[in-house]
Each structure stands twice: as structure tokens, then as C-alpha cells.
């Protein structure tokens with residue numbers, strides 16, 4: 058697969074603050090690339106530089122073969138951006154909103170109607186095109202924004218928290234459209250989200266923290282780096298139980314939060330039969346699971362992604 062985005066030694070410094078610290082990464086054509094990180098990690102700064110909205114302090118960005126520092130106009134033609142905030146004109150109809158965008162992006166006059174119809178079909182809004190946006194549900198607005206982002210045939214679509222503030226059913230619906238776009242149109246997606254179940258959809262994920270990319274791989278491989286199983290247990294005396302586990306099984310990684318002890322082990326079967334069954338402190342709860350992306354995020358950043366959520370709309 059070709060690289061549609063290449064970022065090399067990219068830096069952004071604000072006075073004495075390094076927001077992006079010499080990062081390198083590639084995004085492959087046609088993939089969904091998840092870009093995660095806690096608040097203040099440097100994600101927005103990176104995306105703004107890739108989208109030519111912010112000048113880098115140093116480093117290079119190539120998108121669709123164009124140089125982000127020199128060929129800004131061509132870079133902008135190559136990308137579509139779906140912002141977190143609703144940027145539609147509520148008083149206009151769906152069609153009028155799209156028409157405005159066509160003018161903005163210089164879509165040839167003769168092609169506008171056809172292109173608008175095409176993108177409305179992709180997001181199932183053809184029957185709503187004459188209705189004002191103010192009458193739309195949150196999910197319909199998001200779909201219209203996605204349609205608008207597609208009007209000029211972008212090669213890469215940037216989706217900033219595409220489902221924030223939407224109910225679970227609508228979120229699932231939006232994802233169906235996004236996946237359909239990837240399958241049918243082969244568009245590359247650059248995604249930021251705080252919903253890690255949604256990030257699972259990514260072909261690859263980069264985790265950013267303190268201005269650096271600290272991990273980058275497929276969701277599966279990232280989870281595998283944590284290895285084995287996670288055992289969650291509660292006992293009648295967690296402090297005593299933790300001491301006992303640490304003494305008997307120093308190889309297990311033991312942490313605790315509130316009234317739950319978390320054990321990261323290579324194999325839960327062996328661990329339970331050898332140690333947990335013989336624990337002197339009585340158990341009150343036991344749960345075994347595979348690592349999730351949230352465990353990956355926690356392990357790399359030391360923070361839970363839920364505590365770094367953006368404001369809901």
C-alpha cells in the first residue's frame with residue numbers, strides 16, 4: 058500500500074512549550090488511522106499542521122504526493138475535514154449547505170448538482186435535501202457534514218470525534234456510513250475519538266502523549282503487547298490479598314483501583330488454579346478478561362481515556 062500521508066521530524070513549539078516533538082509516521086492509502094491521546098497530547102496541533110491550518114516550526118508533511126509547506130492548495134484539495142462542532146448553516150436546507158461548499162471548493166458549476174446528489178446518496182439523505190438543517194436530528198446533521206466533506210473527492214477524510222454527543226444507536230449508524238465509504242470509495246480516514254470501542258475499527262492506531270508518538274500498531278497487536286489475561290478480583294481484605302499475591306507470584310503485574318485488584322498475567326488458567334484458589338483472604342468477586350484498548354491506553358499513558366473525554370455537544 059502507498060503512503061498517502063508522510064510526516065517527518067515534525068515539530069511545533071509555542072514559546073517555551075513543545076506541543077509536537079519531532080514525530081514521524083505514515084498513513085497508508087485506504088486505511089482507517091486512529092489517532093489517540095490524552096488532553097494536551099498534541100493531537101490537534103498535529104492535525105492542524107497536516108491540514109495546513111497551522112505552520113510547523115520544523116519538519117515535513119507530504120499528503121497525496123504534495124508538500125504541506127509548499128503546495129498548500131493541492132493539499133487542501135486532497136483532504137476533507139469533519140470538525141467536532143457543527144459547522145452547518147442551520148437556516149439553510151441540506152442542498153443549500155452543500156451548494157455553498159461546492160462554491161467554496163470550486164467544484165465546477167456543471168458538476169455541482171450531480172455531485173450533491175451523489176454524496177447525499179452515500180449518506181442516505183436524498184429525501185431530506187430540501188429540508189432545513191434546523192429540523193434534522195444530531196445523527197442526520199453528522200451525516201450531512203460527512204457528505205459535505207466528500208463533495209470535492211478528497212483522498213483523506215479527517216474525522217474529529219465524529220460521533221461525540223450522539224446516542225449509541227446513531228453512533229453505530231454513523232460508523233456504518235464511514236465503513237461503507239472506506240469499502241466503496243477507498244477513502245483514507247484519519248480519526249480521533251475518545252470512544253475506544255470505535256477506535257477498534259481502525260486498521261492502525263497511533264497513541265500520542267507529551268508531543269510524541271508513544272505507540273503505533275494495529276489494535277490487535279497493541280493489545281497483544283500487554284499479553285495474556287487480566288484478572289479482576291475483590292476480596293474481604295484487598296491490602297492483605299495484594300501482599301499475598303505479590304509474595305507468591307512476583308511475576309504478576311498487580312495494581313488496584315477502588316475496591317478491585319487488577320492482575321496482568323500470561324495465562325489466567327494457570328494463575329487461578331495455582332494462586333487464586335489458594336488465596337488465604339476470601340474472594341468476593343472474580344472476573345477474567347482479555348486486554349482492551351482501554352488497558353493499552355492506560356498502560357502507555359498512565360491515564361484512563363474516559364478521564365480525558367472532550368466536552369459533549
Ligand SMILES: Nc1ncnc2c1ncn2[C@@H]1O[C@H](COP(=O)(O)OP(=O)(O)OP(=O)(O)O)[C@@H](O)[C@H]1O
Nearest residue numbers: 071074075076094095096097098099100101102103
Ligand atoms: N496556540 C497555542 N499557544 C500555546 N500553547 C498551545 C497552543 N495550542 C496548543 N498549545 C499547547 O500545546 C499542547 C498540545 O495541545 P493540543 O491541543 O494539540 O492537544 P490535544 O492532544 O489535541 O488535546 P485535546 O484532546 O484536549 O484536544 C498543550 O499543552 C496545549 O496547551
